[in-house]
Amino acid sequence: MPTAALKVPDRDRGRGRSVGYRPLYRQVRDLLVRRLADGQWQPGKSIPSEQQLAHELGVSQGTVRKALDTMAAERLLVRQQGRGTFVAELTEQHILFHFFKLRTDDDAQLFPASQMIGVGLWRADDAERERLALGDGDEVVRIRRLRSLAGETVILEDIALPGAIFAALAGCDLPNNLYGCYASRFGVTVVQVSERLKAVALDGARAALLKVADATPALTIDRVAWDLDARPVEWRVSYCLTERFHYRSDVR
Amino acid sequence: MPTAALKVPDRDRGRGRSVGYRPLYRQVRDLLVRRLADGQWQPGKSIPSEQQLAHELGVSQGTVRKALDTMAAERLLVRQQGRGTFVAELTEQHILFHFFKLRTDDDAQLFPASQMIGVGLWRADDAERERLALGDGDEVVRIRRLRSLAGETVILEDIALPGAIFAALAGCDLPNNLYGCYASRFGVTVVQVSERLKAVALDGARAALLKVADATPALTIDRVAWDLDARPVEWRVSYCLTERFHYRSDVR
DNA sequence: AAGTGGTCTAGACCACCGA
DNA sequence: CGGTGGTCTAGACCACTTT
Numbered sequence: 001m002p003t004a005a006l007k008v009p010d011r012d013r014g015r016g017r018s019v020g021y022r023p024l025y026r027q028v029r030d031l032l033v034r035r036l037a038d039g040q041w042q043p044g045k046s047i048p049s050e051q052q053l054a055h056e057l058g059v060s061q062g063t064v065r066k067a068l069d070t071m072a073a074e075r076l077l078v079r080q081q082g083r084g085t086f087v088a089e090l091t092e093q094h095i096l097f098h099f100f101k102l103r104t105d106d107d108a109q110l111f112p113a114s115q116m117i118g119v120g121l122w123r124a125d126d127a128e129r130e131r132l133a134l135g136d137g138d139e140v141v142r143i144r145r146l147r148s149l150a151g152e153t154v155i156l157e158d159i160a161l162p163g164a165i166f167a168a169l170a171g172c173d174l175p176n177n178l179y180g181c182y183a184s185r186f187g188v189t190v191v192q193v194s195e196r197l198k199a200v201a202l203d204g205a206r207a208a209l210l211k212v213a214d215a216t217p218a219l220t221i222d223r224v225a226w227d228l229d230a231r232p233v234e235w236r237v238s239y240c241l242t243e244r245f246h247y248r249s250d251v252r
Numbered sequence: 253m254p255t256a257a258l259k260v261p262d263r264d265r266g267r268g269r270s271v272g273y274r275p276l277y278r279q280v281r282d283l284l285v286r287r288l289a290d291g292q293w294q295p296g297k298s299i300p301s302e303q304q305l306a307h308e309l310g311v312s313q314g315t316v317r318k319a320l321d322t323m324a325a326e327r328l329l330v331r332q333q334g335r336g337t338f339v340a341e342l343t344e345q346h347i348l349f350h351f352f353k354l355r356t357d358d359d360a361q362l363f364p365a366s367q368m369i370g371v372g373l374w375r376a377d378d379a380e381r382e383r384l385a386l387g388d389g390d391e392v393v394r395i396r397r398l399r400s401l402a403g404e405t406v407i408l409e410d411i412a413l414p415g416a417i418f419a420a421l422a423g424c425d426l427p428n429n430l431y432g433c434y435a436s437r438f439g440v441t442v443v444q445v446s447e448r449l450k451a452v453a454l455d456g457a458r459a460a461l462l463k464v465a466d467a468t469p470a471l472t473i474d475r476v477a478w479d480l481d482a483r484p485v486e487w488r489v490s491y492c493l494t495e496r497f498h499y500r501s502d503v504r
Numbered sequence: 505a506a507g508t509g510g511t512c513t514a515g516a517c518c519a520c521c522g523a
Numbered sequence: 524c525g526g527t528g529g530t531c532t533a534g535a536c537c538a539c540t541t542t
Contacts, residue, residue, distance in 0.1 A: 081528045082521035195501040198494040199451035199471040217469040219451040242450040249447040333509045334539030
């Protein structure tokens with residue numbers, strides 16, 4: 001039997017003090033998130049049952065349940081009645097529904113196709129260092145690609161990744177689903193993104209790549225993505241033509 | 253003592269059948285949502301304690317707790333340890349944080365000021381009937397206003413409301429916080445909005461109202477809002493200048 | 505001190521899945 | 524059928540707010 005990481009005298013569990021008080025289920029949750037971040041539990045695989053975890057950690061099943069429920073709410077886990085609890089996967093389907101918000105104007109959600117323009121390893125510029133929390137002289141992998149929806153080329157993407165993690169990407173073919181690739185090849189799970197949207201007039205170079213007139217209006221999506229350890233792992237700026245597509249945002 | 257709405261033979265509560273099975277806490281939640289929608293519980297006011305509700309409804313406190321927790325997650329209620337449970341309010345603060353997503357480029361969230369251009373009651377056009385689920389010949393209240401952030405006029409808004417509910421709005425002064433007004437004067441609580449964003453070139457008339465050049469790029473936010481009963485209660489299109497502001501979207 | 509919501513436990517039973 | 528997660532209960536104790 002594994003060591004019982006949480007088997008501590010009852011009254012010490014919550015530290016007994018008001019400041020820094022962390023409920024037991026929270027401690028359990030944090031411990032289990034560690035297992036995800038460390039790769040002890042692989043995406044798509046099932047994790048031990050509530051009973052097993054409760055016994056292993058020396059807490060009640062109800063406490064484990066609450067920890068697992070919060071993780072399911074954070075979409076780190078997927079629970080299936082009768083089957084078990086599974087580590088969430090960043091499949092194309094998942095990405096499509098949660099991170100890719102462009103739809104056709106009749107509300108269809110389509111898989112975007114990608115056409116690579118370039119990829120390489122470079123010294124990070126000021127903006128990249130700021131967005132990715134890098135230091136002086138650090139390198140980034142830069143990716144530029146075009147994406148199309150319903151056969152129409154409507155997105156130009158400039159992506160920057162920390163070289164320290166992703167340098168190996170610079171010299172190889174890249175899949176359409178980058179987040180799935182980050183997870184499977186680098187153990188980096190994107191769990192949160194923050195986007196800033198603006199309307200701009202396309203400059204000549206970008207308009208040419210998208211084969212539209214200079215100064216055509218475009219929607220820019222400036223996105224930073226963070227992983228399980230809250231590290232910024234990707235900075236991406238997308239230039240989108242929204243004549244026949246829109247960015248969907250549902251609140252609540 | 254009020255009639256015990258849920259005091260039914262134990263085995264009938266879940267209907268006993270697999271199809272249409274609704275957990276007890278779900279039934280409690282739906283019953284309590286009814287009280288909100290009917291105005292029995294007013295925004296900002298406290299509701300009875302878990303113990304009281306459990307006794308009144310003939311279920312355990314744990315079941316009431318789960319119902320209240322889900323409602324808090326839906327942001328219909330606000331729970332405060334030691335104080336009680338309160339009906340959520342659509343205060344300016346609340347709106348600002350949850351429905352108004354424009355920020356300055358240094359990430360400050362500012363209260364927008366509003367300047368009314370016009371308001372009136374009209375027969376709904378095709379687009380309005382479709383967005384607001386109205387019938388032939390139904391009327392709408394149309395509102396047009398300019399809004400400014402940090403002293404700069406950057407938003408032009410066209411709003412349409414079902415006349416059947418909001419006709420009284422047509423002849424009076426309108427507050428800056430419309431959603432709060434819908435709640436306090438019409439008992440309409442907006443709980444969900446869906447937005448479609450596009451980048452467009454402003455037409456001459458709208459550019460003139462915003463005092464910018466013809467064909468200036470603008471971010472359009474096409475929003476439909478629904479109330480507690482899932483009725484569409486507002487259609488709003490905002491034209492935003494995003495030179496010094498952006499639309500913020502955080503996922504997860 | 506009294507009352508509220510928050511945590512934790514233990515146990516029973518239900519719905520669902522797969523073998 | 525056994526095992527999983529999901530619901531429901533009852534009771535104890537904790538943290539927080541108000542009186």
